[in-house]
Amino acid sequence: SDSVGSSRRATTSSSSGSGTVPYGRTHYCGADLSHLISSSASSASSSVQLSGWLRHRRQLNPTFAFAVLADGHGQTQVVYNPQIHTALQSAPLESQIRVIGNVSARPLDATNSTMSSGNYEVHVSECTLLNEARDLPFFLHKADQVAEEVRLRYRHLDLRRPQLQHNLRLRARVYESMRSVLFERGFVDVETPTLFRSTPEGAREFLVPTRQKDRFYALTQSPQQYKQLLMAGGFDRYYQFARCYRDEGHRADRQPEFTQLDLEMSHVEEENIYELIECLLVEAFAAAGHTLPTPFPRMTYAEAMLRYGVDKPDTRYEMCIEDLSTSDLASNATLFYESTVIRAFAAPALAEVLSKKKLQALLPKNTISLFGTSDGVQLSGSACKSLSTVQQTRLIQQFSVHQGDVLLLTHGTDEETVASTLGRLRIAVANELRAADRLVFCSDEPFRPLWVHDFPLFSRADHEEGEEYDGRTLDATHHPFTAPAPEDAHRLLSDPLSVRGRHYDCVLNGVELGGGSIRIHQADVQLSVLRDVLGLPESRLHSFSHLLTALASGCPPHGGIALGMDRLIAVMCGASSLREVIAFPKTSSGNELLSGAPAEVTSAQKLEYHLR
Numbered sequence: 001s002d003s004v005g006s007s008r009r010a011t012t013s014s015s016s017g018s019g020t021v022p023y024g025r026t027h028y029c030g031a032d033l034s035h036l037i038s039s040s041a042s043s044a045s046s047s048v049q050l051s052g053w054l055r056h057r058r059q060l061n062p063t064f065a066f067a068v069l070a071d072g073h074g075q076t077q078v079v080y081n082p083q084i085h086t087a088l089q090s091a092p093l094e095s096q097i098r099v100i101g102n103v104s105a106r107p108l109d110a111t112n113s114t115m116s117s118g119n120y121e122v123h124v125s126e127c128t129l130l131n132e133a134r135d136l137p138f139f140l141h142k143a144d145q146v147a148e149e150v151r152l153r154y155r156h157l158d159l160r161r162p163q164l165q166h167n168l169r170l171r172a173r174v175y176e177s178m179r180s181v182l183f184e185r186g187f188v189d190v191e192t193p194t195l196f197r198s199t200p201e202g203a204r205e206f207l208v209p210t211r212q213k214d215r216f217y218a219l220t221q222s223p224q225q226y227k228q229l230l231m232a233g234g235f236d237r238y239y240q241f242a243r244c245y246r247d248e249g250h251r252a253d254r255q256p257e258f259t260q261l262d263l264e265m266s267h268v269e270e271e272n273i274y275e276l277i278e279c280l281l282v283e284a285f286a287a288a289g290h291t292l293p294t295p296f297p298r299m300t301y302a303e304a305m306l307r308y309g310v311d312k313p314d315t316r317y318e319m320c321i322e323d324l325s326t327s328d329l330a331s332n333a334t335l336f337y338e339s340t341v342i343r344a345f346a347a348p349a350l351a352e353v354l355s356k357k358k359l360q361a362l363l364p365k366n367t368i369s370l371f372g373t374s375d376g377v378q379l380s381g382s383a384c385k386s387l388s389t390v391q392q393t394r395l396i397q398q399f400s401v402h403q404g405d406v407l408l409l410t411h412g413t414d415e416e417t418v419a420s421t422l423g424r425l426r427i428a429v430a431n432e433l434r435a436a437d438r439l440v441f442c443s444d445e446p447f448r449p450l451w452v453h454d455f456p457l458f459s460r461a462d463h464e465e466g467e468e469y470d471g472r473t474l475d476a477t478h479h480p481f482t483a484p485a486p487e488d489a490h491r492l493l494s495d496p497l498s499v500r501g502r503h504y505d506c507v508l509n510g511v512e513l514g515g516g517s518i519r520i521h522q523a524d525v526q527l528s529v530l531r532d533v534l535g536l537p538e539s540r541l542h543s544f545s546h547l548l549t550a551l552a553s554g555c556p557p558h559g560g561i562a563l564g565m566d567r568l569i570a571v572m573c574g575a576s577s578l579r580e581v582i583a584f585p586k587t588s589s590g591n592e593l594l595s596g597a598p599a600e601v602t603s604a605q606k607l608e609y610h611l612r
Contacts, residue, residue: 025051025098030074030116036103037120048122050076051098051130053160054091055140065089066121069097070140072165076117077106080124087129094133094140094157100126148579153593155584167581170288171569175241177287178261178280185276187237187263192226194219194243199543203246206256209609219245222562224479225547227264228519232555236266241565247590253578255566256590260514264560270504273516273561274451277506280563281449281513288572292447296506300454305416309343309423311455314510316441316448317430321345321422322398324409334386335368339411341418346399347429350406353436359406362428364421366412370395372405379407427510447571449508457484457501458533473535478503480529481547482517483559496533506563513568516561523552 022028026049036046052069059065065082068075078099082089088097101124112118137154138146143161151158158164179189198205198218208217220226222244230238242262248254261280265272278294285292297315304313307320324330324342336342350359351371359369370379370392378384379392379401387395401407408425412418433439442448458474474496476482484492485500492499502518520526527548530536569581579585586592606612 025049028073029069029071029076031076032116033103033120033122037105046103047100047125048103049098049100050078050122051096052076053133053140054088054093054095054097057088057093059089069099070160072160072169074116077112077115077121078124079104079121080127085124085127087127088124091129092133092136094136094160096130096133098128098130099124149587149593152579152585152587155594159583164580167569167573167575168583170573171565171581173287174284174569174572175565177283181280181283182239182263185237187239188235189240190230190235190238191240192220192223192230192242194245196220196225197543199225203248206245206247209611211608211610213610221246222260223262224481225544227262227560228481228547228555228558229550231264231266231521231558232550232553236556236558238262238264238560242562249590254588255578255582256586258578259565260562261565262560262562263516264558266556266558268518268557268559270453270502270518270559273504273559277514277561277563278449281506284568285447285572290447290572292449293445296449296451298451298453301452301456302454304452305419305423309419309421309426310510311452312505312507312510312512313450313452314427314430314448315450316443316445316509317439318442319345319347319426319430321419321426327394329387329391332386335383336411338413339366340413341415342409342411343418343422344395344399344407344409345422345426346401347406347408347433348402348440349404349438350429350433352404353432353438362425362432363408364410364425366410366418367421367425368409368411370401370407370409372396372401372403372407374403376402447508449506449513451504452507453504454485454500455503455505456497457482457488457499457503458496460497474533476529476534477501478515478517480534481519481526483520483525492528493532502559504561506561508571511567511571512564513571514561514563516559518557518559521551521555521557523548526551 020028027033029050029052033048036048050069052071054067055070055075056068057065058067059082063081063083064079065088066077066079067088068077078088078101080088088099091097099122101122103120104123106119106121136157137150138157140157140160143151143158195208195217196219198207198216203221205218205221208219210217223240223242227238240262242260243257244260245257247256263276274296278296282292282294299313301311304311306323307313309321321343322345324344325340327342329342330336330340354362363369368381368383370381370383373380376396377393378389379387379396384392395401395407399407408422408429410418410422410425412421430439456477459477461473461475478501482501482503485502488499503515504517505515506513520529527541530541530544566578566581569575570578573581575581584592584594591597603612
C-alpha cells in the first residue's frame, strides 16, 4: 500500500494544469511542443507519442499526406507516408489513432496561428489504429451545421466539440477555485439527501413512488430545510455543490435537474454574505481569465422595478425608465385615458434599426412611440397631435432625445403591470439594438454585477390551473423561511404585503446568479408565517414539523445563499444555452435524447410500486 500511495502522491504533484502527464501518451494533442522541435527527423530527443481522433486528412502526393489528431485538449497536425502508414490513410474520420513520431517546425508558409500547435508538426514513424469509428451520424468539423436535436441524441460524439470541451473543463476549474476559498474559510462540505418529502413550497416537485403504498418521496428542489437543520446541529459553515430538481414544464432554457452552490452560515448578517460571495465570484471569474469589479453596487427591489422594470436588471446599458405619472401628461385624457401610471424610456438609434412596421409589432398594449427629429424641439409620431409643443420639448430635454431615437411610453392603472411591461420592452429593444451592433454600453467592462435587496416578503397568490393552493391568498415571494426586515416585522399580521424580507439576489448582466436570505430562526415566528400569514392548513403544517422542532431546540440565527452554477458558467462562457455547459442536458420538454429518458417501465414494476 505504501508504494501505491507514493505513486498517487507523485502523480498528483505533477498533474496540475498544463503539466499533467497523460496516460498512455507522452503529450496531449495541442500541447506546446516548440521546445522539442528538431532539425533532424530522426532525433530521439524530439520523439513523442500522441493518441486522438482522426479529425481531418489530406493527401498531397503518393508519399506525402497530413492529418489532424484531436483529443479533449487540442489538435496536432501529423505528417505521414500513406504507403507506409496505412492505418492513418484508410481509417474513417473520428477513429482513435496512436502515433509515434518526431516534432519538426512547420514551413513558414504552412504555420497556423489559429491552432496552439500551429508552429510545428509531428512526422510519423509508427501508427496504430486503436478503434475504428463506424456509421457516425455527423462529423465534428461540420457539427455547427447539425441540428441540436441530432447532437443531443449523440451527445457522446457532440462532447468532442472544442467549445464543449472548453466549457466543461472551465466549469471544473471554477469549482476548484470556489472549493479552495471555502476550505480556507473553514466551510464544511456536507452532502444532504436527494430523496425528501413533499412540501408546499417553491416550484412543482418530482415525486418518487416507493414500495410502501401511497407513500412518495419528492426530489429536493434545494437543500433549504436540510441546511437549516445543519445550523441547528452545529455545522455553522456549510456548503455543497448540490443537485436540485424542479418540474418546471416547458419553460425556455431551464433544466429539470441542475446544480447550485449551496451555502449556509450561523450568526451572519447580510454584509457577511455579500463579502463572501463577492470573494467567491472574483476567484471564479479569475479562473476563467476574467476580472470582476468589486464591491458590487446595491439596488433595492423598488428601485430596480422603477428604473429597469425587472428585479434582475442588466446595467451594462442605460435606457433607464422614468416615471411621468405626476407630470402634466397625466391629465391628457386623449392619450392616456384613465391611466394613473405613466412611465417611459428613450431608445437611442432605434428608428435607424427598425422600420415603423417592425417597431409597431414589438410594442405591447398601451404603449406609445414618439420619434426624435432634427430640430430638437418637436417629436414626430401619430400621438404628437395630442401633445403641446411645450410638452414635446420637455420630453426631448428630459430623455435627451435625438434624431433617430425613439421615446417609448407605457401607461395603465397598475404600477407592477406597467413596470414589468416596460421592463420586457426594454430588454427586447436592447436585443434588437445589440443584433444591429448599435447598443451603447455604459463602459468597456463586460460584466456588471450588483445586489438587489429589500424584496417584498409576500406577494398575492398566482397559482397555475390545477395547482393545489388550499385557498391561500398570499405566497412567500421567495420561500416561507425568509426573515422579515426588523423594522417591518410588527406588520406581519396586520399588513403582510407591506413587509420587506431580508432576501437578496446576486445579478450579473441581467441574469440572476443566485439568491438567499437571512432565515427565520424562532419556531413561533416560523409557525405564525406558515399558519397565520400564508394560511396553510394543519394537514400541510405537519410537513414542516421537523423544521419547527429543530428551530425550537435553540437553533442559532443563520442565513445563506445558493448560486446557480449552470447559469454562472453559461455567463462566463458567453453560452447561448444552458445545454452548452452541461455534459448530458435535457431538452426544454425534459427529455434526454441520448438514453431516451424518461422511458416506460414494465407492468411488473408498476405493480410493485402500486401504480396500477
